[in-house]
Amino acid sequence: MPAPSSNADSALLRLKASDGFVAPAASVDALPGPRPLPVLGSAHRLKPGSTHATLENWIREYGPMYRFYAGSRPLVVISDPVLTGEILRHRPGQFARGARLTQAIDEIGLGGVFSAEGERWRRQRRLVMRALTPEAVRNFFPIIRSVTERLQARWHEAARSGQVIDMLRDLKRYSIDVTTWLSMGVDVDTLTNDDNPLQEDVEFMFETLGRRLFKPVRYWRWVKLPADRRADMVGKRLAKTVDDLIGKARERMQADPTLRDKPTNILEALLVARDEPGSEFTDDDVRGNVATMLFAGEDTAANAMAWLLLILSLAPNEAAQVTAEADRALGDEAVLSDFSALDGLHYLEAAAFESMRLKPIAPQLGATALVDCDLAGLRVNKGQVILMMSRLGGLDEHTFADAEEFRPERWLGEHAESADDTKRRIFPFGGGPRYCPGRYLAMVEIKMVAAMAMHGFEITPDASPDTIGEHFTFTMGPSKLPMRLRERSKR
Helix, strand or coil, X not given: CCCCCCHHHCCCEEECCCCCCCCCCCECCCCCCCCCECCCECHHHCCCECHHHHHHHHHHHHCCEEEEEECCEEEEEECCHHHHHHHHHCCCCCEEEXXXXXXXXXXXXXXXXXXXXXXXXXXXXXXXXXXCCHHHHHHCHHHHHHHHHHHXXXXXXXXXXXXXXXXXXXXXXXXXXXXXXXXXXXXXXXXXXXXXCHHHHHHHHHHHHHHHCCCCCCHHHCCCCHHHHHHHHHXXXXXXXXXXXXXXXXXXXXXXXXXXXXXXXXXXXXXHHHHCCCXXXXXXXXXXXXXXXXXXXXXXXXXXXXXXXXXXXXXXXXXXXXXXXXXXHHCCCCCCCCHHHXXXXXXXXXXXXXXXXXXXCCCEEEEEXXXXXXXXXXXXXXXXXXXXXXXXXXXXXXXXXXXXXXXXXXXXXXXHHHHHHHHCCCCECECHHHCCCCHHHHHHHHHHHHHHHHHHEEEEECCCHXXXXXXXXXXXXXXXXXXXXXXXXXX
């Protein structure tokens, strides 16, 4: 049991946890956890692509609060959803993002609003949020519809030819096309142009990020393995892509000076801020945010859509309800043309939340304490890295009856009375002030694609579901997603 608090501890930031939860020790070193090896700690047991699964398994072995060593540094791991919510709520003032994650992100050239802290984060966040409000997304709806039509046409052709599609790849290309067009004013169209390496480059850099995150020694600073040499090459190609996007935006703004008064996307707004007299924005801030948008657009919404469509392909009763709702909304259309109709897709939205509960795209979240604090009886010093395993709160049988089952109705009707409480126990888009700024756009993409897919096609996996595992880099997606599509008969 934790030791009694002393007067010296009275100034600690004290965070609450779930009722009855008490830290198993008063100090980090005294927490339970896997036995470390000299130099390596326990990092050698964290395999690229499945670190989240190992960390979750250790929770089952050592309890909802433990520590493990990445090299010589102890990391605290928690799974209590209330405590997780408290930490997220105290960002960015008392907690920053995980230090190792921030370093890894900056090292591969992603230093933007995601890794920024303090006032630098606030300035960049305001610009990004301005371009991702519901009103802004509504204004960009024709772009979203256009890209959805491309995806529908691609899947229509695959269904006609009997071709097995790599659905995850298609969804990632869809998301990167939408985000790039909206945020930078450029239609890169990776969906149609198979020889465009942008999506594969971004995906490889995500793999690099996941591979490096828990390495006890940053060997690649001195010794380059083949994967590191490829990362350097891909990084240079992405840097050129980013510079080209910035250059095209500057050309548009030079040709049309009114864009400086009324920027039409995030990139233009960043350039206006950069060029203001006495601006604290730098060229690196602009580049970092462009890269961040490329990465955020490629991975998050795409993985959420992939999990949802996979789960629906294996849940015929729930799929039938999503399909019926989509049929009513789309009628004779292949792709939804009325933005307001998205608000009526209640069951689809519930299915998306339920899918994100079971298969969250961010099953682990990191934070670094900026102040000394008390986590339900555990004394944590400034600089301590904390990993929050967010999925397990969504699998708690006390909160979600039959928690392993896919039940969208949890979020509907009489069950919705408790939705505000239960939503605090899942974190599909993070939480607190650093809640994902693109969450509204992501939900629009999810609804557009899922409604199109369920209205137009019968979807079945072309592999045993048992062989489709979880793959974690920066977010968690299916390890593969080969799917067969068959056009639904017109009624």
